Structure formats: C-alpha cells, structure tokens
Amino acid sequence: MSEMDQRKNAVAQSPTNRDSFGSKLGVIAAAAGSAIGLGNIWKFPYMTGENGGAAFVLVYLVCIAIIGLPVMLSEFIIGRRGQKNAIGSFKKLAPGTPWFLTGWMGVVAAFMILSFYAVVAGWCMEYVFKSVTGGFAGLSPEEIGNVFGTFTSGVVRPIFWLTVFMALTGCIVYAGIKEGIEKYSKILMPLLLVIIIVLGIRAVTLPGAGAGLEFLFKPDFSKLSAKGVLLALGHAFFSLSLGMGTMITYGSYINKRENLGATTLQVTIADTAIALLAGIAIFPAVFAFNIDPASSVGLAFITLPNVFNQMPGGMFFGFLFFLLLSVAALTSAISILEVVVAYFSEELKMTRHKATWIATTVITIIGVFCSLSLGPMSEVLFFGRNFFGVMEWTSSNLLLPLGGLFITLFIGWYWGPKRTKEELSNEGTLAVPYLSLFMFVCKYIAPLAIFIVFLHGMGWLSWLPFLK
Ligand code: PFF
Numbered sequence: 001m002s003e004m005d006q007r008k009n010a011v012a013q014s015p016t017n018r019d020s021f022g023s024k025l026g027v028i029a030a031a032a033g034s035a036i037g038l039g040n041i042w043k044f045p046y047m048t049g050e051n052g053g054a055a056f057v058l059v060y061l062v063c064i065a066i067i068g069l070p071v072m073l074s075e076f077i078i079g080r081r082g083q084k085n086a087i088g089s090f091k092k093l094a095p096g097t098p099w100f101l102t103g104w105m106g107v108v109a110a111f112m113i114l115s116f117y118a119v120v121a122g123w124c125m126e127y128v129f130k131s132v133t134g135g136f137a138g139l140s141p142e143e144i145g146n147v148f149g150t151f152t153s154g155v156v157r158p159i160f161w162l163t164v165f166m167a168l169t170g171c172i173v174y175a176g177i178k179e180g181i182e183k184y185s186k187i188l189m190p191l192l193l194v195i196i197i198v199l200g201i202r203a204v205t206l207p208g209a210g211a212g213l214e215f216l217f218k219p220d221f222s223k224l225s226a227k228g229v230l231l232a233l234g235h236a237f238f239s240l241s242l243g244m245g246t247m248i249t250y251g252s253y254i255n256k257r258e259n260l261g262a263t264t265l266q267v268t269i270a271d272t273a274i275a276l277l278a279g280i281a282i283f284p285a286v287f288a289f290n291i292d293p294a295s296s297v298g299l300a301f302i303t304l305p306n307v308f309n310q311m312p313g314g315m316f317f318g319f320l321f322f323l324l325l326s327v328a329a330l331t332s333a334i335s336i337l338e339v340v341v342a343y344f345s346e347e348l349k350m351t352r353h354k355a356t357w358i359a360t361t362v363i364t365i366i367g368v369f370c371s372l373s374l375g376p377m378s379e380v381l382f383f384g385r386n387f388f389g390v391m392e393w394t395s396s397n398l399l400l401p402l403g404g405l406f407i408t409l410f411i412g413w414y415w416g417p418k419r420t421k422e423e424l425s426n427e428g429t430l431a432v433p434y435l436s437l438f439m440f441v442c443k444y445i446a447p448l449a450i451f452i453v454f455l456h457g458m459g460w461l462s463w464l465p466f467l468k
Helices: 003-012 024-035 038-050 054-082 086-093 100-132 141-152 156-174 177-204 210-217 226-239 246-251 260-288 298-310 314-347 352-372 387-424 435-457
Strands: none
Touching: 024 177, 024 246, 024 260, 024 314, 038 054, 038 100, 038 226, 038 260, 038 298, 038 314, 054 086, 054 210, 054 226, 054 246, 054 260, 054 387, 054 435, 086 100, 086 246, 086 314, 100 141, 100 156, 100 246, 100 298, 100 314, 100 352, 100 387, 141 156, 141 298, 156 177, 156 314, 156 352, 177 260, 177 314, 210 260, 226 387, 226 435, 246 314, 260 298, 260 387, 298 314, 314 352, 352 387, 387 435
C-alpha cells in the first residue's frame, strides 16, 4: 500500500463512537438546512426592501464571500478537529486557555435565538392554518394588518404554536444526528426547494412582475447607506448560522473524509441561492400589485397575505409560502437546539434524551416570555426594549459578531496555518490552494470587518455622520 493510501485509510478509520452524519448529501442538507431559515425568506427580503433593493443585495453577496465563507470554514475546522460540542471542542483544541468562553457565548446565544425564533416560527404555522381555513379571504389590507397585530399580541394562540413548533424541533433532535437531524433535513430541504421554485414561477409570471425583478437585480447605489452595508454584513452572519457554534457542532459530526472547503462552498451557495429565490418569489408579486416593498417585519405577515388575496390561486400559494417558512424555520431550529443538547450531553454528561427534554422545555419557557412581551407584558422594558427585543438584539448584535470575531482570531492567530492545513487537507490527502488567502482573511480582514459591525450593532458608531 502506498503512503498516500495508508493515510487515506487512517483518515477513513479514525475511531469515533459519536453519532455522525452518514453521507455527504446528509451533511449538506443538514448544514444548508441550518443556514436556510427565516433569515432567508422573512428577514432578507424585508431588509432588501428597506435598504434600497439590488445595491443591498450586491453588498450582501460580497459580505457572504469575504466574511461568511471563512467564518463557516473556521467553525467546521474547529468542530471536526475537536470532535465535540462548541465548548468541548475549544477545550480540546486549546486546553488551559480561555478560548472555550467563545463556545460558552454560543450556547447562551442558542438559548436566546431559539426562544424568539420559535415565536416567529409559530406565527408561520398559524398562518399555514389560516391560509388553509380561508382566514384571510375577503379581508381588506387594513383588516389583514389587524389580524397580525391581534394574533401576535394575544396569549393562547401564539403560545400554542410556539409549543407545537418546539415540540417538533425537540422530537427531531431527540432522535439523534443520523436518524433525526440528517433524515429530516434530507426530506424537508428538497420540499423547501420545490415550494420556493413554484412560488418563484408564480411571481414572475404575474403581469407587471418586471419591476420587482428590477428592484432586486438592478442596483441603484444612491439608495444604499453605510448603515445598509453594516446591516448586510450582520445579516450574513445570521443567515449562515455563524458565530454561535452551530457549524462547530455540525462540523464535529462530519466524516474525516469530507472536503470541508467544498462543503462550505456548497452550503454557502445554497443559502445565498435560496435568499435570492425568496426575493424572486416576493418582489415581483409585491410590485405587480403596487404595494410598498419596504414594509419591514410585516412584509411576510401583512403585505404578502394581501398580495395572495389579490392573486389568482392566491389561497393555495399563500398556504405554500407559509409552509415554506415553517419548514425552513424547523431545519434551522434543530441546529440551534443541537448546540445546547450536544453541550448538555457531552459536558454535563446527561443522556441525549434528558438533554433534549430539558433544553426544549427551558427554551419554550423563555419563548413564552418573548411572545408575551409583544402583548400583555409589552410594558416591561429592559433598556427601552421588550423581552423579545432584548433576546434578538443581544444575540444578533452582541453574541454572534463577538463569537465570529473570536472564531476567526482563533484560527488566524492561535491555530495557525500548519494545523489548519492538516484539517483542510484531510491529513495531506487533498490540495488546499486557498490556504494562505484563508489564513490572511482570518487574521486580518474578517476580524476587522466583524469588529466594525459589532461597534455599529452596539450603537457606538452612531456619532459618525454617515451612519445616522
Ligand atoms: N440561519 C438561520 C436563518 O437564516 O434563519 C438562523 C440561525 C440558525 C441563526 C442557526 C443562528 C444559528 F445558529
């Protein structure tokens, strides 16, 4: 046997009794499932709407390429090398150092993100239900707005759907990596793709759809602000599930034979393609019916039901759209829950079942407070924000960027090119022509860019006139 074959065999047989992804397709489906979520289909379109359209999209694509790709690759390296959860992997790779605190921030962020994410996912499920039962039929735009306001500020229904959503998420995670996360991602992701393509075709074939496509693809830089640029970078993080150890945790389940560089590229392309497809499914329809695209958080829940009401076959397409959102949210939520479950089971030595049970229950309870803070508890404010706002703001503006910052610094300055190359080349069996570029970005470019986004997110750059 040649030396190369021996190495390949050693890599293939690396001992591990942890559960792991069973196939290349499974890895892609699960990681893309994590990345593709409400961020792509709900947030990205309304951010594009609010920040001027195509110019924002272009900046977002640049951010994905120069920051998103290296951070995701860094997370995969840490996870696969460490073979543990987000905290355990840092402890193993950098024993006796404080780097594991980065993993800690990730676990805290997971609790926070999932608690508000599940609330919004619950809204999507309510809207699936409403679309099927004709709940929007014959309503005026104003009435549709009221439906949303009354529902989200209520008590029983939003909490009911939040609980249903968390129960589904918990059941999938409970079943494990291969039999739960991988299996369901492989079913749900193709479903998502089919739905979004059907919706895209419906939207672009509406009379007057061209204006929407122009809005999405023809950049007008005069509409882009410096603030829009920073928002694009921050959103790249959220959309790719970066900065909180999700991809570290998933990376730890990736087989030693997989090509991490190629996997990162495929997942990133899939995430970006779905965000663009969501834009294609939404803006042509919005423009065809002469509705303002900059309708913020309400784009999916107020503007679109309005659009569906006026569209031929709208009830069916409305149903498909909210099903799409729910499915996308589910495959993301399982990845967030897995960060906590992996930590509980490996570091706190709980059984997987107990860990899932506890994590799901605790997050659901925090979620209940997020939901109530939009209604009966809306008067309870922390630093001027309701509880939902605190969870979202702290995780998106503080914990994710800081997590991303430390992850790239870890690879760039602590782990170094030699060990990075070992992991990326699968112990010398793959070529890594992009190594020096990757190390350079991890050392300087990404940390600097993320740091600026962080300062902006904290509101510490608001004295700059062009960021007002
Ligand atoms: N990437 C998901 C989305 O775009 O909806 C959200 C998300 C999932 C953020 C997992 C962070 C995370 F760890």
